[in-house]
Amino acid sequence: MTPGALRAHQVSVVVSGKALVRAVSLDVAAGEVVGLVGPNGAGKSTLLRTFYRALRPTSGHVLLDGDDVWRMPGKRLARRLAAVLQETAGDFALTVYDMVAMGRTPHKRAFDGDDAGDRAIIMGALERLGLAGLAYAPFDRLSGGEKQRVLIARALAQRCGTMVLDEPTNHLDLRHQLDALDLVRELGVTAVVALHDLNLAAAFCDRLCVLNDGAVVALGTPRDVVTPALLAEVYRVQADVTTNPETRTPQVTLRARWTERGVVA
């Protein structure tokens, strides 16, 4: 699990004549965690899809340790880069164990079964995500948060040095949100993670990349990026930014005002 250096160079995505991602350049150093933030529709998922080869950039390149991910055999990329996507529909017959076992596929030849080493990795990933008790439950019956933890466990079992995570915490309760991001940090992997919760992003990420309308509008440490001016410009909200006394990272509080119709932020 050697962390890779991930580089997007002038990546643009145009679909049906509409530019969804516009000339994005982002260098993520080996072992660095970069948060991708920005409003709904800003292009976060679209950019991430070019990283794990779900969507070919119209122009520009995505490089992992200097190798163009779009020129690499898929299996080789999957041994180096794991993606945690938003909830995936599973086959109704698959158990939680089966879903996590898929993380081992890039490391096997066709028709190879799981050996003892694979089983230990799969069970270790299930235990790490608090899912050992659900190992033989049908994936489709799980709650949204449980499913999300299964997808994280699958990426963990994939044993890659680089991870791309698209809103990995959106279904998780507070404790599991912290656990999931703690895990990413603990692993020491290179990670690009799309997050909506700016406080969480600021607490866990080395740097934040702010996308708006498909383009990077700010890139830097959380302290440099999370400012009332940026929040007003990008999210069109009035907010105060203080320093969290525990984490020493920026903390956003929306300014709310009372009207006869209730609270309006």
Ligand SMILES: Nc1ncnc2c1ncn2[C@@H]1O[C@H](COP(=O)(O)OP(=O)(O)OP(=O)(O)O)[C@@H](O)[C@H]1O
């Ligand atoms: N295949 C497509 N064809 C046309 N437009 C698309 C396509 N896929 C995405 N879009 C549009 O591209 C824009 C960016 O979408 P994307 O999912 O990347 O945003 P996002 O920043 O991840 O948003 P969210 O925070 O809501 O998840 C949106 O306006 C979306 O409607």
